[in-house]
Amino acid sequence: MTPSCWPLYGLSVTTPRLELRLPGLPLLEELAAVAAAGVHEPGEMPFSFPWTEGSPEQRARAVFQHVLGTVAGWRPENWTLSLAVVHDGRVVGRQDLTARDFAVTREAQSGSWLGLAHQNQGIGTEMRAALAHLAFEGLGARALTSGAMTDNARSLAVSRKLGYGEDGLETVAVRGRARTVRRLRLDRATWERRRTVPVEISGLRPCLELFGARLP
Template identity: 70%
Template sequence: MDLRHWPLYGLRLRTPRLELRLPGPGLLDELASVAAHGVHDPDRMPFSVAWTDGKPDEVARAVFQHVLGTVAGWSVRDWTLSLAVLHEGEVVGRQDLMGRDFAVRRQVETGSWLGLAHQGQGLGTEMRAAALHLAFAGLGARYAVSAAMTDNLRSLGVSRRLGYVDDGLDTDVVRGAPVMLRRLRLDRARWEAHRSVDVSVEGLDACREQFGV
């Protein structure tokens, strides 16, 4: 692939078990299929946006369109890096890193999901650690924030292992009902203190300007 006009396709994050990269059409189709096979118990909704509601082909199409939309809608002032996560060459989930006015605020937000078959193996911690390394070590972030429903113990557990601290509560509406969210915040010092995953980054220099740095 010629990367002259969109060098983000050449960005690679690697951990001991994972590779994260912006998916082209073929990899994106695999990612959509993982989502179609389920990412959570259908009886509960762990996401603030209920994007997994619908038939499998509808969920797959929503993932495909979302990732393409992040590329089409990218700007230096408001960007979402939506990375496919690969384990042993197989797509297992998605890790997002988001920045709004990042050049000024130096703050990022994360979001992610794993296919049901790949949960419970510590991959969620490893993939978010990769995104945080890109943010802090690669882009010079000062803060990372996240949020999860108060009963989403897996997501909250990942945040705690990586050093996040509580940052208050918020209320959202999901499936027409109110839900309570726990906000979390990670500063650079706590990220440094809790680093436990080796991460390497390839291809960042070619796309720094697109992040506003």
């Protein structure tokens, strides 16, 4: 996939172990296969939207359509950047950054998942650190928000490790049941104090107008 028509395909965020980039069709097929293989244990549901329900084929299709939909529906005032996370040449998960009216609010929200086979290796923390660097250093964000079910200890631990503070609770309906989401917030000053993962960004300049961002 070439970035001539859609420069976001030329954007890359790298850490010592990972590369995050918008997947073209070959990487998107890999990402869908990771989702098909499972991203959480049976009986759990860590997501507000239960997209992991159904067969492996349905999970793969949901991921495939989601990523293509973010490209088709992108507007500078309402966007989701859905990045494939690559480790040792293999796709291992997805990291999203979403914002509405970013040019005004300078706030964005993160969301992510990792394939079961790639969890408990520190990858979740490193890929979120990469996204925070993109948001703050690359796009000039003032704050980054996230959220996790109150019983999702691993996700909450990643957020706290990176400096997110608690930002209240929210009740959501998931599969006909009330679930509680803990909202989290990371401001720029805290990020600057807490960041430890080296991150490099390439290919960002041609993308800035798509984000509603200005050149730092």
